[in-house]
Amino acid sequence: YTAINEAIGFALASESCGLTDELLCQLACQVLRNSSPASLIRGWRFMIIALRLLEPSRSLVLALSKYFQRQHAESSIGLNQRHIELALRECNILLTGAIKWKQSAKELIASDVRVRLQVIKEMYCSESMPIRIYCANGLGLKVDVRAFTSFRDLLDDVDGAALQLVRDSDQKGAFAHIEGISAPASGTPRWDGMAFFPRSTECDNLVDSYVWEPLAWEDDVHWWRWQWAVLLASRNRLSHGSIQLEIRSYISAQFDYFQAKDALRLELLFWQLYGSLVDGELGTTDPEALGYVCALAAYAKTTRRMYESTVKEQLKIAESNLPRALFRRYIQRSISRTPTVRAWLHRFHDSVKIVAASIATEFDSSEAINSIQLQEAFIHYVAMLPLGGAxxxxxxxxxxxxxxxxxxxxxxxxxxxxxxxxxxxxxxxxxxxxxxxxxxxxxxxxxxxxxxxxxxxxxxxxxxxxxxxxxxxxxxxxxxxxxxxxxxxxxxxxxxxxxxxxxxxxxxxxxxxSLDSLQFSHKFPFLPPPPRPPPLFGPTGEPLKISRNEGMDWSSSDLIDLQTVATILGQELP
CATH class of the missing domain: 2.30.29.30 (Pleckstrin-homology domain (PH domain)/Phosphotyrosine-binding domain (PTB))
Structure with missing residues (x-):
């Protein structure tokens, strides 16, 4: 770095000769042409240091902005903005502690405002855009998104709002009732096991195919795809369209590495799998299995209501959690119920009553059981189904x-x-x-x-x-x-x-x-032994077809992927 320091010092001494602008132009040409992501990040860091120490002239700022727009394709503009943001954060700490000149410090360091407004904003507008996020459990919140907003920034806001809801809910203090569970700290990343798929439903002709590729949590190289989708929405001012952020989880069926102490992630998984149950993606019509899982879902969603309801009301609540197709066949069409349908309902109701009686006994003996434990039991039992967690x-x-x-x-x-x-x-x-x-x-x-x-x-x-x-x-x-x-x-x-x-x-x-059933019963002693659902495949791996007579009835709409969908409106909301 000796040669670089000498060059900077020479430029400062010869500022009246215009060598400052010349040096910055040479840096822009040599440092920012490398296509390697790691080299590009280092290049931007060095470029920001130079812009902070060597304040460019007004004409050079305009020239640099045009150069950045012309040199880099649209697909990399958001990436460069992210690098600028990271470099500004690091260099602000570095230069503040490194420069010891008291009188000349303000003259040597160009203001962050000048760099942001002239270099970044002129590349693309970085004004915030209010958006609303709808979560799977029906709750929503409004956040501000800028052109350089990352997934971490967005989901930190979601985490903060979710933590506030947890603290303000009726379950306040529930963490203390479960051994080994502590309230999660604010700002802790809880989404590193997820992959992100942004897509636009109304401007597909404007969004390139790369928008559909998965976005890794720590992958800054691909973060700009989110920015690109937001930019398209803001440019076109979509009035009816929307941008959807699909959070898909690539998880093995056992869910072993989703620890119960992470209550927010546990709730996310619960709503994912509950949506899969309602959409009929668990691949079973066994009445005992569905009675067991629907009763668990009902208690996890409305713990106090289920406990205080009569047996008849509990059966009605459990029926409302059936897959939609089965609910239409067995519940709504009560006039045309055949003996087979009535027998199926009888077995379903018996399974619900067994679960309800076991949980009621636990409630009568202790108040320690809560919705978090019931959500965890629901997740573990669904993982035992053939297509559970798929x-x-x-x-x-x-x-x-x-x-x-x-x-x-x-x-x-x-x-x-x-x-x-x-x-x-x-x-x-x-x-x-x-x-x-x-x-x-x-x-x-x-x-x-x-x-x-x-x-x-x-x-x-x-x-x-x-x-x-x-x-x-x-x-x-x-x-x-x-x-x-x-x-x-x-x-x-x-x-x-x-x-x-x-x-x-x-x-x-x-x-x-068999082993899973044993582990399940031991882990959740307040529940009866779970029924063993019929598999979708034989002992040697051959597929077993499911016929209409066995009760598998699907709606004519396409099946929904196992995911949590956050719909982000591309317009300013009141």
Missing amino acids: VTLPGIEKFSRKSINNDVSRIEDVHEHARLAINGNGLFVLSYNTTCFPGRYHEVSTIHLGVVLHSQLKMIKSIRVTGPTKVSIETDRDQIEFECESPSVIYGAIVAHCTAMIVHNGQFNRLNF
């Missing part, structure tokens, strides 16, 4: 499967529309077949779920992405090929999920239902 990946088309048997390959199944789901049980290929059933209620279509392929994660031998849309997955027994709009998302999801299985479980293992 990540449903984007829709796929032109799906084909080849079975490998004695070096002979033949196409067994071809489906026009299918979907992938992945959890600790393995990789599932789900098909949706539409059939018409005209009748009294004028149903035009019913979508049935069929498991075309189930493969344990350890059986996956290779994943290949060829071209912009084609994906090939080879297992020990099968080879499947399909096309999709975002193959990189599917590839990343499978790789990330397999990595999580290795890191957190040590090895690939299918769930042992």
